[in-house]
Amino acid sequence: MIRNQWYTVLESNEVPRHTPLSVTRMGERLVFWRNSGGAVTCMHDICPHRRVALSLGRIVGDCLECPFHGFQYDGVGRCRLIPANGKGAPIPQAIRLDTYPTHEAHGLIAIWWGEPRDPVPAPPHFEALDESFSYVTVRDRWATHYSRAIENQLDVVHLPFLHKTTIGRGGRTLVNGPLVRWETHAFERDRLNLWLKNEVDTGQRPLRPEEMLEPNRHPGLQFQFPNLWHNWINDTVRVFAAFAPIDDANTQMYVRFYQSFVRTPVLRDLVNLAAWPFNLLILRQDKATVQTHVPGPSDLRGGEKLIQGDLPIIEFRRRRAELLRGQSAIPEGDTDGPNMAVAGPSTAWLGATPG
Ligand code: FES
Ligand SMILES: [Fe+2]
Structure with a gap:
């Protein structure tokens, strides 16, 4: 950790x-x-x-x-x-x-x-989840390292397979991009922003990350180091997750359904409660497979053969490795100002085992 x-x-x-x-x-x-x-x-x-x-x-x-x-x-x-x-x-x-x-x-x-600091920098949170939202939480314990649980939430390739009966309906198996950008929020380069666009495969070539249009909309997925995640479904519906490390082999999941389309107190709670079983079902669809990963944390040298659609996972691993090494240098390829980095150089690893 x-x-x-x-x-x-x-x-x-x-x-x-x-x-x-x-x-x-x-x-x-x-x-x-x-x-x-x-x-x-x-x-x-x-x-x-x-x-x-x-x-x-x-x-x-x-x-x-x-x-x-x-x-x-x-x-x-x-x-x-x-x-x-x-x-x-x-x-x-x-x-x-x-x-x-x-x-x-x-x-x-x-x-x-970590070590005492004076002052300790403020903890990060997703500012788009403001007080206009209410939520219900699904708690679940997974027998996997927390980095594996996080990667599952950054895995945009699995949706039409593990979730073909729920959020992956429609057979959108072709993965454009995705486009990944880093942002400095509370700490240096600690937030990953991700735009994705999965489509039905009609024979077209998937767009490379650099071919995706400059995003002018909120990122679909966000990950905040070390263990927070945010899925922007639309303006009034979001999913949030915190991956609490229990130990090297277990993670406590806190997955929240957030909504702001119903705000009347009792009605709001009913709507949130109604979302609970659906969110648990989605989580359980992931859990059964993710727990079969090779034990231990994810690693750039884990022997996996990654593809273009795995770019968010590669980026997560790169930054995680930097943080574990205690490095905070901005890597090459940062072309978007002091706080942003385009993920282009990572594509050099595609088709090979990253090392
Ligand atoms: S006070 Fe004696 S063990 Fe705690
Ligand atoms: Fe999933």
Whole structure:
């Protein structure tokens, strides 16, 4: 997993007001809890004293109390009380916990998974999903690395096959482009914008990415590093996904159906609920196949034989590899100003195993 990123890892309503939540994310056992003001703390779920799970304890004011001997820890991981030593006793500095900065917005909780920074840059979100939208969430656990789950959502070739009974109806098997452009949003080159145009194959040659018209419409798909995705269905309907890494072999999916065409409170909730089974069905159509990938993260050197339509996956892998190497240099081929990069050079890899 890539360090020094904001990872969306939970929905807000998973962390109760008065009870700690134990959950595995990023391969680590973590505890999330809320202080008296409702602010969320994320810390390792291991008491430094005798190393039992803090999540079995209780919230006391602005501290989390260990169930074993009652040590209390505040929101930055400092021990504030060792009952056996008495209230007035000094607390050894060594008795403390690592915490991750948290950010809660849009009904989601993100953690800054990396080295401390002051200030930590603001976590990204899709600004097109404004407060005029309401949503319903499908949660699903997939037995795959989160990079594989992300790539599935960038895979524009699979639609008429895995989803031939749902969103892939119509037999539009021919993939033009797609056109991929990078954008700087919260961090350098962290957002992938994608325009696609699948068609019924009548013998025509698919357009190469560079032949697709300069987009003057909103991208159909967007991916925001490290783990957010947005599908612009139309002005009033969207699908959003967060891919929360549980560990190297499992991903917690949060897929939301967003709409703004019905805003009356009760009616709005009914419409959203009605969309839930359809979205679950689509997700399950993907899940069965994606879980059969070779285990582990996706990789440029994974031995796959990629085609032109896989360009978004190639771009994702390239940037992911850069971030894993700790590099942030703008690669050659950026021709569209300081913040944008056209994905043309990647096509050199097509038809061969990228390496
Ligand atoms: S193990 Fe937590 S207080 Fe002793
Ligand atoms: Fe799919």
